[in-house]
Amino acid sequence: MNGLNRILADTVPPPTFWNGVYGSGGLWLKIILAFLIVSVALVFLKDAGPRVRKYVVGGATFLAGAFYVFFYFYPTPLNRQPGEMPQNAGEAVSFWLDDAVPTVGQIANIVAAFLLGLGVYSVFTVHVKRVAKQSADWGFSVVLLLSFFLMVGLGYADWGMKRIAGPKLDDPSNWGIVNYGRSFLFDGLLQNMDAAMFSIISFYILSAAYRAFRIRSIEATILLGSAVIMMIGLLSGFEYGWNHVAHQLPTTGTYAMGELTKWLQDCFQTPSLRAIQWGLGIGTLAMGLRLWLSLEKQGAN
Amino acid sequence: MADAEPQVVSTGRKGPAIPRPLLYLLLILATATPLFFDNISIPDQPADPAVFDMYAMLMTIPTDRPVLVSSEWTNGTRAESRGAFEALMRILMHRNIKFVLFSIADAQAPPVAVEVIRDLNEERKKHGERPYERWNDWVDVGYYANGEGTAEALAVSVQKAFSGKQDMNPQGESEDVFDSPVLKGVSTLKDVSAFINVTASATDIVYIQRLASKTTFLEFCTGVMGPEAIPYYSSGQTKGLAKGLRSVIDLETLMVTGIPAGGSSRVPAAVPGILPASDPRSKGRGNHYNASLHVAIVLMILMIVIGNVEMYRAKRGAAS
Numbered sequence: 001m002n003g004l005n006r007i008l009a010d011t012v013p014p015p016t017f018w019n020g021v022y023g024s025g026g027l028w029l030k031i032i033l034a035f036l037i038v039s040v041a042l043v044f045l046k047d048a049g050p051r052v053r054k055y056v057v058g059g060a061t062f063l064a065g066a067f068y069v070f071f072y073f074y075p076t077p078l079n080r081q082p083g084e085m086p087q088n089a090g091e092a093v094s095f096w097l098d099d100a101v102p103t104v105g106q107i108a109n110i111v112a113a114f115l116l117g118l119g120v121y122s123v124f125t126v127h128v129k130r131v132a133k134q135s136a137d138w139g140f141s142v143v144l145l146l147s148f149f150l151m152v153g154l155g156y157a158d159w160g161m162k163r164i165a166g167p168k169l170d171d172p173s174n175w176g177i178v179n180y181g182r183s184f185l186f187d188g189l190l191q192n193m194d195a196a197m198f199s200i201i202s203f204y205i206l207s208a209a210y211r212a213f214r215i216r217s218i219e220a221t222i223l224l225g226s227a228v229i230m231m232i233g234l235l236s237g238f239e240y241g242w243n244h245v246a247h248q249l250p251t252t253g254t255y256a257m258g259e260l261t262k263w264l265q266d267c268f269q270t271p272s273l274r275a276i277q278w279g280l281g282i283g284t285l286a287m288g289l290r291l292w293l294s295l296e297k298q299g300a301n
Numbered sequence: 302m303a304d305a306e307p308q309v310v311s312t313g314r315k316g317p318a319i320p321r322p323l324l325y326l327l328l329i330l331a332t333a334t335p336l337f338f339d340n341i342s343i344p345d346q347p348a349d350p351a352v353f354d355m356y357a358m359l360m361t362i363p364t365d366r367p368v369l370v371s372s373e374w375t376n377g378t379r380a381e382s383r384g385a386f387e388a389l390m391r392i393l394m395h396r397n398i399k400f401v402l403f404s405i406a407d408a409q410a411p412p413v414a415v416e417v418i419r420d421l422n423e424e425r426k427k428h429g430e431r432p433y434e435r436w437n438d439w440v441d442v443g444y445y446a447n448g449e450g451t452a453e454a455l456a457v458s459v460q461k462a463f464s465g466k467q468d469m470n471p472q473g474e475s476e477d478v479f480d481s482p483v484l485k486g487v488s489t490l491k492d493v494s495a496f497i498n499v500t501a502s503a504t505d506i507v508y509i510q511r512l513a514s515k516t517t518f519l520e521f522c523t524g525v526m527g528p529e530a531i532p533y534y535s536s537g538q539t540k541g542l543a544k545g546l547r548s549v550i551d552l553e554t555l556m557v558t559g560i561p562a563g564g565s566s567r568v569p570a571a572v573p574g575i576l577p578a579s580d581p582r583s584k585g586r587g588n589h590y591n592a593s594l595h596v597a598i599v600l601m602i603l604m605i606v607i608g609n610v611e612m613y614r615a616k617r618g619a620a621s
Contacts, residue, residue: 116408
């Protein structure tokens with residue numbers, strides 16, 4: 001029914017190389033073909049030697065990067081309407097690229113999700129081994145594994161119950177032990193520990209302010225002066241009082257706190273950051289090229 | 302290693318030093334105590350043009366199209382981000398603008414944002430306003446592990462980027478989000494009013510590079526991220542910017558006072574406030590944390606002064 005609604009809606013995209021009509025033979029054919037190609041590739045990779053794998057990894061990296069490079073440099077279709085057919089071969093390529101981007105994005109999401117799964121698997125095996133061997137601090141590993149299973153178990157149970165019971169469970173008065181358990185672990189513990197961890201930074205900042213912010217040179221004095229003005233600029237109460245006094249000064253210029261902080265930001269901070277970001281951009285481009293072409297030692301080479 | 306750490310903060314010079322535990326205790330007391338008092342009122346006079354533009358844009362974007370809200374924060378930065386998100390939600394709810402919630406930064410981000418919406422709905426019920434309904438007024442399309450690919454896909458087609466995503470309708474059935482009143486008729490970014498990024502990380506750059514030129518891009522970031530975000534605001538790629546807690550406080554003030562004609566560079570006309578000063582909601586989370594911000598910064602400046610005085614005294618002592 002939902003699929004039918006989508007087909008009837010005027011915004012439904014027309015079938016392209018990258019999609020298919022829900023339940024159609026064409027879509028099934030694409031799914032089966034993709035499954036077969038991936039299966040053959042996996043079997044091939046499993047038996048392939050390190051030299052072959054190197055070229056496969058390098059080739060896959062190059063193709064993945066080449067797609068986005070080609071997409072950026074190839075002319076983009078302008079004002080393309082849903083269902084519009086390409087007028088010539090050049091436009092057909094641009095339409096094809098345009099249709100491919102969301103699909104490639106979804107592939108990238110799936111690969112990234114596999115990375116998360118790989119991370120979970122790695123943490124799990126490391127700590128199971130530590131517990132099995134009773135290595136140093138293995139008790140912490142037990143806590144980690146217990147927390148892991150409790151969170152996953154209660155999380156999925158809560159999700160499943162909400163799918164069955166519907167919005168009724170939005171109201172905590174209808175909750176059962178599973179829902180309270182998930183809420184206790186996620187909202188009560190995890191979220192607050194997250195906040196507590198981050199708040200620890202404030203202690204380091206205060207400690208650093210006390211021992212590191214020193215007037216040892218002209219540069220340090222300028223830095224300190226600018227930092228203090230910016231900090232004071234964050235205080236609405238102080239700024240309010242300052243501006244009241246500044247407006248009564250018999251001068252032509254404005255010494256409002258907002259103007260001072262804006263002057264510092266616009267004349268020094270923003271240009272400096274632009275320069276840094278420009279440099280970073282160039283560096284990222286060089287690094288991207290090295291990765292794309294497998295010139296990095298950690299890459300296919 | 303922990304046993305070897307000194308128990309006093311080194312000033313780098315000989316002389317008296319403040320014990321580290323005392324310093325930390327001072328910080329805890331100074332920042333936590335004001336949170337117990339609701340009636341502390343500190344005057345605010347917004348001056349940051351980026352915040353004026355943010356409020357003006359939020360108050361003038363079309364209401365007949367949804368906005369995309371990428372909520373990229375968790376409780377690690379709730380002191381800044383939650384206030385920002387609450388202010389944003391209050392404005393969207395006030396204007397009856399539908400929105401789509403998602404994240405590319407953290408899988409925890411969407412549930413945290415949903416919790417804020419739930420709390421705001423409770424508040425709305427208390428004030429006799431209708432709650433903002435999931436499915437009819439907003440949908441959650443969840444977390445996307447690959448931010449760059451997702452942003453690129455959104456730039457080409459919102460429909461294809463969110464294709465296959467489901468959310469729960471009021472009957473408790475999972476349905477395709479494009480069947481909801483929120484995303485009905487939405488195909489590309491031209492069909493949305495704005496793209497709003499509430500972030501505690503560098504996700505803004507991911508979006509700005511790929512889609513800021515295709516829609517109205519607005520950003521709420523943390524104070525730490527602010528300096529990096531300013532170049533994109535001054536270049537016009539970001540149409541409104543709220544950075545850190547101070548911007549949230551300013552935004553809350555503007556939600557009461559409004560903006561006079563000419564107050565914003567993006568919107569020439571006057572923009573009204575949405576809450577009367579007498580409404581308890583006018584003193585939002587930003588204002589609630591303002592006193593703590595004041596004492597924390599004053600404490601930090603005080604520590605800088607004490608540190609420098611100690612260094613000066615130690616130098617004089619060494620010279621004599």
